[in-house]
Amino acid sequence: MIPEITFEVIKEGFGHIGTASNDKMPSHTDTLGAVINDKKDSITFFVRKSLAEQVLANLEENGKATVFVGVVSHEAYQFKGEFVEAKTLSSEEQEVSEKNRNQFIEIMGGMGLPKPAVERLFGVEPDIGITLKINDVFVQTPGPEAGKRLET
């Protein structure tokens, strides 16, 4: 079970899926929102396929994944898991992503970044969902708790 304390960060945070090839070369891609499945043991992360080609190849090859998800307050978690599937997104999932992406655009606009530039990344719909079964969750918030494993 994914710890409930992480749910808000998963739903609201900026995420990055990390993977590695069989020859141990890492790669990652940014996520554009996520949903937790009903059993609370896996997460589908939304990504743009054009930016995730190496990540998808690594997942097919190695199957291991890690996802860093954090919010502006610096609260962050690392989710370790296994690749389940890559799938097209439902209209409900696209709605979740749109809400997230609009929030990202607002946050970054508030940081003084040009809106047209921010929209090049966050204004575009994701076209694929990467589902991972989560095995371990670690605190990544900077500070004394960083690296602590949460009960799953």
Add this chain to the structure above:
Amino acid sequence: MIEEQHLPAMQGMFPSTFSTCSKDGEPNTTVISQVWYVDEEHVALSFQFFSKTRKNIAENPFGYVTITNPMTMDMYGLDIEFVRSETDGDLFDDMDMKLQAIASMSGMEDVFELKAADIYKVHKVSHLPL
């Protein structure tokens, strides 16, 4: 390798993402405040507290870091390899000063501490297609 067009993405205005891999093939990904330009073939990353990253790099020196131009959102992926750590000198002092400024702006003065400037060789720079 590193060209003029990449430099705006290395000013620390937009966080970078850094991935490593253990000897067992387990990836790890974290966010770092800045990737520093050292020369056309090298960058420096701040070693603060990401222990899993450091452990991985000790086992497998290869990493992947993405940098973003905050004015255009152009993103670049850098395939890098750990070379050495520096704990003093001009580069270390510059990185330490900048890190303290970032920490001060984000209320993390007591948390952010530069332990070393880690120097990496850049093997490849890819422009990610937005």
